[in-house]
Amino acid sequence: MPRSLSGRNFLKLLDFTTEEIQYLLELSKDFKRLKRTGTPHKYLSGKNIVLLFEKTSTRTRCSFEVAGNDLGMGVTYLDPASSQMGNKESLEDTAKVLGRMFDGIEYRGFDQNIVEDLGRYAGVPVWNGLTTEFHPTQMLADVLTIEENFGRYKGLKMVFMGDARNNVANSLMVVSAKLGINFVACGPKDNMPDEKLVATCREIAKENGCTITLTDDVKEGTKNADVIYTDIWVSMGEAAELWEKRIKLLSPYQVNDEVMANANPEAIFLHCLPSFHDLETSIGREIHEKFGLKEMEVTDKVFRSPQSKVFDEAENRMHTIKAVMYATLK
Numbered sequence: 001m002p003r004s005l006s007g008r009n010f011l012k013l014l015d016f017t018t019e020e021i022q023y024l025l026e027l028s029k030d031f032k033r034l035k036r037t038g039t040p041h042k043y044l045s046g047k048n049i050v051l052l053f054e055k056t057s058t059r060t061r062c063s064f065e066v067a068g069n070d071l072g073m074g075v076t077y078l079d080p081a082s083s084q085m086g087n088k089e090s091l092e093d094t095a096k097v098l099g100r101m102f103d104g105i106e107y108r109g110f111d112q113n114i115v116e117d118l119g120r121y122a123g124v125p126v127w128n129g130l131t132t133e134f135h136p137t138q139m140l141a142d143v144l145t146i147e148e149n150f151g152r153y154k155g156l157k158m159v160f161m162g163d164a165r166n167n168v169a170n171s172l173m174v175v176s177a178k179l180g181i182n183f184v185a186c187g188p189k190d191n192m193p194d195e196k197l198v199a200t201c202r203e204i205a206k207e208n209g210c211t212i213t214l215t216d217d218v219k220e221g222t223k224n225a226d227v228i229y230t231d232i233w234v235s236m237g238e239a240a241e242l243w244e245k246r247i248k249l250l251s252p253y254q255v256n257d258e259v260m261a262n263a264n265p266e267a268i269f270l271h272c273l274p275s276f277h278d279l280e281t282s283i284g285r286e287i288h289e290k291f292g293l294k295e296m297e298v299t300d301k302v303f304r305s306p307q308s309k310v311f312d313e314a315e316n317r318m319h320t321i322k323a324v325m326y327a328t329l330k
Helices: 018-036 058-070 091-101 112-121 136-150 167-179 195-207 218-222 242-253 257-262 282-291 310-329
Strands: 048-053 074-078 104-108 126-130 157-161 182-186 212-215 227-230 268-271
Touching (some): 018 167, 018 310, 048 058, 048 091, 058 074, 058 126, 058 310, 091 104, 091 112, 104 112, 136 167, 136 268, 157 167, 157 218, 167 182, 167 195, 182 218, 212 218, 218 257
Parallel strands (some): 048 104, 104 126, 157 182
């Protein structure tokens, strides 16, 4: 059992030890059992939290709101138009005001420095719902899903396909190093994670008996993989003009039947969502009209296959976020 996480910020997994991350995963399992059995667990009744969103999200908002309500807390949501942070009020002043009114603050938005500064000034726990650099709550859900399917995570091989310099790939590399998972970033050479972060993760990986590999070779990268993971090719907040460039650059790294066949027979597919695997979205139809594509980062066949665990993964956001809030607020 690690030392208490009470009062801690949850900003990036580099701040946490292997034992602390494992504790959060075990706590997540406990909360999932309570939810599934309909057992009340309003352990934080009387507390209040605020969700500060500069980037909208279905899964992150719903996970925090349901988790907060299940724990008995009051939950306030502030969208980009509802906060004066950085506009009429400085980030420091906003953090101090919110910290006087709420017991915890979630932030989802842009630069990692913003959530770090919120954590520095608020005086209450601050949780990172996503920044440009990291997505730590997603990682806990991912690892929980992996463990549910394999009974373990240490020693497995996880491959991220596509733009390996984004926040999801960065965070997957960190959590893999911390938990002994062999991580492979498979994508274009110019879209690899920051060299300094790679070096840091490789040092951590040595301590935990695993490896960090960077490759642009799909066949070699995905060979005998246990987990194939991908993300959309243009992230929220990036210019729409990037689609044409990213499609040309990342199409060779699409997750399809050939990729899954090259992995282990029991391999699973993960995606943080949303996904462009069909034409049932306005952006998907727009891309189809411009470029003729019916699916992008993953084929519809793989997305809907028994190997795809994306909806288990999405549900697990709620349980793992509940664990983070409880551990830091109890």
